[in-house]
Amino acid sequence: MILLEEILKKYPKEEEYLIEILLEYQTSKKNHHITSEDVSRISEYLGIPESQVCSVISFYTLLSTKPKGKYVIQVCQNIPCFVNDSQNIYDKIVELLGIHDGETTKDGLFTLELTECIGYCNQSPAIRINTDVYASLTPQKVEKIIDDLRGEKQ
Amino acid sequence: MIQQKLITKRFGKVNPTSLESYRNHDGYLGLEKALSMHPTKIIDEIETSKIRGRGGAGFPTHIKVRALSKQSGTKYIVCNADEGEPGNFKDRMIMENDPHAILEGMIILAYATGAEKGFIYIRGEYQNAIKLIKSTIKEAEDNHLLGKNILNKNFDFDIEVRSGAGSYVCGEEFALIESIEGKPGRSRVKPPFPTEKGIHELPTLINNVETFANFAHIILMGGDAFAQIGTASSTGTKLISLSGNVKNRGLYEVPFGTSIRDVIFKLGKGVKNNRPIKMVQLGGASGPLIPEYMLDMSIDFDRFENFDSKTGTGAIIVIDDRFDLFDVLLNNMHFFVGQSCGKCAPCREGHTQIVNLLMKFINHQATDKDLMSLENLANVIQQTSLCGLGQTSMTSIISSLRYFRDDYFMKVRY
Numbered sequence: 001m002i003l004l005e006e007i008l009k010k011y012p013k014e015e016e017y018l019i020e021i022l023l024e025y026q027t028s029k030k031n032h033h034i035t036s037e038d039v040s041r042i043s044e045y046l047g048i049p050e051s052q053v054c055s056v057i058s059f060y061t062l063l064s065t066k067p068k069g070k071y072v073i074q075v076c077q078n079i080p081c082f083v084n085d086s087q088n089i090y091d092k093i094v095e096l097l098g099i100h101d102g103e104t105t106k107d108g109l110f111t112l113e114l115t116e117c118i119g120y121c122n123q124s125p126a127i128r129i130n131t132d133v134y135a136s137l138t139p140q141k142v143e144k145i146i147d148d149l150r151g152e153k154q
Numbered sequence: 155m156i157q158q159k160l161i162t163k164r165f166g167k168v169n170p171t172s173l174e175s176y177r178n179h180d181g182y183l184g185l186e187k188a189l190s191m192h193p194t195k196i197i198d199e200i201e202t203s204k205i206r207g208r209g210g211a212g213f214p215t216h217i218k219v220r221a222l223s224k225q226s227g228t229k230y231i232v233c234n235a236d237e238g239e240p241g242n243f244k245d246r247m248i249m250e251n252d253p254h255a256i257l258e259g260m261i262i263l264a265y266a267t268g269a270e271k272g273f274i275y276i277r278g279e280y281q282n283a284i285k286l287i288k289s290t291i292k293e294a295e296d297n298h299l300l301g302k303n304i305l306n307k308n309f310d311f312d313i314e315v316r317s318g319a320g321s322y323v324c325g326e327e328f329a330l331i332e333s334i335e336g337k338p339g340r341s342r343v344k345p346p347f348p349t350e351k352g353i354h355e356l357p358t359l360i361n362n363v364e365t366f367a368n369f370a371h372i373i374l375m376g377g378d379a380f381a382q383i384g385t386a387s388s389t390g391t392k393l394i395s396l397s398g399n400v401k402n403r404g405l406y407e408v409p410f411g412t413s414i415r416d417v418i419f420k421l422g423k424g425v426k427n428n429r430p431i432k433m434v435q436l437g438g439a440s441g442p443l444i445p446e447y448m449l450d451m452s453i454d455f456d457r458f459e460n461f462d463s464k465t466g467t468g469a470i471i472v473i474d475d476r477f478d479l480f481d482v483l484l485n486n487m488h489f490f491v492g493q494s495c496g497k498c499a500p501c502r503e504g505h506t507q508i509v510n511l512l513m514k515f516i517n518h519q520a521t522d523k524d525l526m527s528l529e530n531l532a533n534v535i536q537q538t539s540l541c542g543l544g545q546t547s548m549t550s551i552i553s554s555l556r557y558f559r560d561d562y563f564m565k566v567r568y
Contacts, residue, residue, distance in 0.1 A: 014336075015335070015336045015337075016334065016335050016336040017336060018336035019316075019317065019319050019333065019336055020316065020317060022319070023278060023317055023319055052337075055337075055338055056319075056336070056337065056338055059321065059338035059339065059495075060278075060318075060319035060320050060321050060338075060339075061319075061320035061321065061492075062278045062279075062318075062319040062320035063319055063320070077485070078240035078241070078439065078485065078489060079240055079241065079398070079435060079439065079471055079473070079482060079485055079486070080240060080241050080397040080398055080471055082481075082485055083398050083399055083471075083473050083474070083477055084398070084399070116238065116240065116322060116489060116492070116493070117238065117239070117240035117241065117242075118279050119237055119242065119243045119246045119277075119279065119280065120243065121240070121241050121242070121243055121395060121397035121398075121403070121469075121471075122243055122395070122396070122397055122403045122404045122405065123403070124397065124403075128279065131281040132281075133282075
């Protein structure tokens with residue numbers, strides 16, 4: 001909770017900062033999610049009902065109450081990526097990690113998600129891993145990226 | 155020369171993290187000139203320029219600007235950088251390549267309308283742009299371009315960045331306002347319009363990133379000169395996000411009136427492996443699907459309105475003959491099922507039913523009656539949805555029923 005207090009201190013006690021607080025906190029947490037204790041503390045700080053905090057978390061796709069892996073891999077599935085073989089990229093990740101859309105690897109390292117356009121249609125197929133975008137991908141490049149991330153762990 | 159560079163003229167030449175570099179490339183000259191003018195005269199220039207919004211709907215900008223200027227008390231200016239429409243990346247490119255141009259446009263508009271506070275609402279996926287815009291604002295504050303007494307004038311204006319959190323519908327203006335207030339992004343009933351009651355019920359003007367980037371040019375060259383670029387109904391240039399199965403995908407800037415074919419074949423160098431084009435989607439997932447024989451159509455707001463399309467975003471997605479119409483439609487409709495905010499029934503329930511109907515066609519189980527149901531339901535969603543999401547999401551279905559009707563007949567069971 002120390003991390004949350006540090007972040008709360010930076011924001012005025014106004015409900016309009018709810019989304020900013022949630023995003024900053026979740027991004028800085030290792031498993032990228034908001035717990036029920038976090039919800040209580042944030043609602044207390046902003047002076048709004050817990051239900052309001054929950055309604056915001058459940059509305060926005062970047063926010064989650066479910067723990068995720070250290071690396072959240074989001075594969076774009078919209079038309080500009082789709083017509084440039086994004087399915088091959090997704091299939092390669094499934095093959096490498098043994099998980100599907102919405103699942104996390106047992107070691108807690110990777111979560112795989114299908115996502116909507118990430119705005120790199122000029123370099124599709126593209127994926128996002130946490131806050132970084134990887135574009136102009138091939139299955140070979142994806143294998144290298146995942147190997148590199150696994151290496152970082154050791 | 156098909157391209158005409160106004161918004162992109164500094165791209166690659168200016169250092170996006172340096173105010174000095176921006177100033178060396180005519181940066182903030184538009185603001186300096188604007189501050190020497192009477193605010194009403196600035197709005198007159200915007201009206202003379204005939205500029206229309208670049209975010210999709212193409213609404214005449216001067217009407218909104220004048221409406222805001224007539225309001226009294228606290229008022230807000232918002233830059234809509236929630237670029238979530240699939241196939242678009244132009245706003246990201248402006249933010250990453252020439253961020254001061256957006257601030258300059260916002261400051262000019264704040265001076266013209268008497269707004270004291272601005273927001274830039276950037277989609278949460280654009281982390282690079284968020285960081286860069288935040289540091290650009292800091293640099294502008296340190297150099298008296300934002301804050302109190304801007305450039306020693308009796309004029310104050312601040313800008314704050316707000317991040318989206320993964321919601322396509324927040325590009326819709328009232329959903330965006332709700333999100334800035336820290337709530338789920340669900341639209342409101344209009345009227346009142348944002349320029350009457352927006353953020354915290356106060357007058358609010360919302361423009362797209364590209365629209366803001368145009369203002370300094372309009373002030374510097376004058377509204378008349380700006381109106382000379384493009385066509386009679388659509389003035390200035392348009393940024394085009396070209397993607398899909400083309401050889402040279404990328405961002406191009408062309409005057410309005412340029413044909414779609416020229417963008418694809420002259421700038422994009424044609425289709426990869428020289429395959430035939432099956433269809434082109436204009437604007438993004440909420441735009442029409444058109445066949446190859448319609449590519450000579452020019453990029454122009456009025457031309458697009460002919461098929462109920464709001465194509466001010468300027469995305470062109472080329473799809474070659476390896477892909478089936480229904481692959482594309484199903485992909486688009488899954489997108490809208492996920493992105494509907496759930497507030498109104500036609501959008502919340504309608505998209506799921508459209509997917510069910512499309513699956514019948516894909517599985518060759520559809521009948522003539524299903525074709526009629528699809529057509530009726532698409533029209534109901536388009537005409538009865540509360541906000542722009544449901545009002546435009548059916549464009550690909552409705553346009554394909556017109557231009558690719560044979561593809562449906564091929565799947566119907568007789």
